[in-house]
Amino acid sequence: MNTRKLLTAIAAMSLASLLSAGASAEEYQGVLQFSSTASRADVRAQAAVAARSADPYAEGASAGVPVAVAGLADRASIRAEAVAAAHAGNPYGDGASVGTPSRSGTGFARITVRSGA
Template identity: 55%
Template structure:
């Protein structure tokens, strides 16, 4: 009985090793490029000094923007926005995302009144 179990185990082991064959290693494949080493090196230098085609947002470099707005108008809008006391007001900072009434109307006036 004991020898039959050993024979059966050996047979199963042989079947398992025969069924678990891996791929054969064929080594490193030969290069199939027709470009010379100097051509590839010159292409690499051009690619290294060129723009990144995969860049997004801030990494994409300087972008040229064609604007039709007057410089003085844009500056005056920027100054007005910078002096707005409620510019950075975020409704999420308040209870139940509701801005209190005292913050809805600016209490500070930036206009000058002539004194009589």
């Protein structure tokens, strides 16, 4: 009997706490009245200027075309470095995959392939 009264009291207290909390929401204040001293033509002109100006909030990729930076090397030297790097082999290779085996008259030299495995 005591447990039944205790459970009933707990249920009543929890129900009372839920009902007392209630729903709280902001009250409706109506439509806000806006009064401006600028004419429509002034606002339209300011909007046109803002649309054509740079975005002050742009960052990174959305900031537009970056300014070109002058290089310190000329085109021919960069091209020569690229060709040399392409002929140098695999820069990330290690062990058996460092270089490509040379071709003999009958195909790949078996000794080269076996040593790389």
